[in-house]
Amino acid sequence: LRGLPVVVGGDGDPTKRGVVSTASYEARAFGVQSGTPLRTAARRCPDAVFLPVDRAYYEDISEEVMAALRESDAVVEPLGWDEAFLAAETDDPQPLAEWIHDRVLARTGLHCSVGIGENRLQAKLATGFGKPAGIGRLTSQDWDERLGDEPTQALWGVGARTAARLRSLGIETVRQLAAADRNTLSREFGPTTGPWLILTGRGVGSAEVTAEPWIPRGRSKEVTYQQNLTDWADVEREVARIAREAAQEGDDRAVWRVTVKVRYAPFFTTTHGHKLAAPTRDLDVVEQAALALLRLFEDRRPVRLLGVRTEFVKPDG
DNA sequence: TCTGGGGTCCTAGGACCC
């Protein structure tokens, strides 16, 4: 597959509903990228090789990569499948960065980029300056020079919506965000998010990295149907099935809250959730809770997607 | 042109209590 346009997404069938998870650089040259509908991708790049998403395989490889990182002396905190923060106290981080790249390559055959920064935000953005297999570095000293003229959306945590709202306040660049008025942003984004945005624009952020295992808050399961569901009896049967699956994958943790999600054919999504009378491990109780929530949906338009989310009680209270 | 699936965290508004 090396050198070919390769597109990964859905079950590998580009005639079905689904989007691109990732694409090789050769495929990207045709305008195919993460989030592109598979059907669109097939039109833009008919000769591409389409592959299914293989979660279990990625999880295995991810474990190998994380194990390689944990061979270092640094504190390792995974962030998804293909990223991790490493905390180390050193005057010269370059040798560690090189060691990381080489160790991951030796153990897995995979190249990685390494970003060096004084906090998570700087390190995260620095990886972008290192791609595809290099080492990037950002410091508080060169933050303004490197990022000041960039649009605010270049920042980790600032997406299209927030960038648009900032633009309406006359804030276009990272530098302008860094110098923005605290009260103005607090009024627009709330007392937590407003000040956080300004600090983010200045390259200020948490440097905390923990090796504590991540405890998932919940588990959700959702399905987009190849043909819209038009019979409400089918909708009920599916919600019951999905609810049991979501609860089952909680590794026997008690469920305290259940949420049902319905996306109608016009791509309009509504959710209804409910705190249970008491936390439960009983799949029947979760299923009944989901079905009770489904009764709150009165719209009978064709259904495109159904989802159920279960939230777990914290392990120690 | 048609728009996945799995997550987390924040905000706003209503209910309710003192």
Added chain:
DNA sequence: TCTGGGGTCCTAGGACCC
């Protein structure tokens, strides 16, 4: 008869990320 202020909990939706 009209009606303050503070606090917490709950739910729906928004935004963002991988």
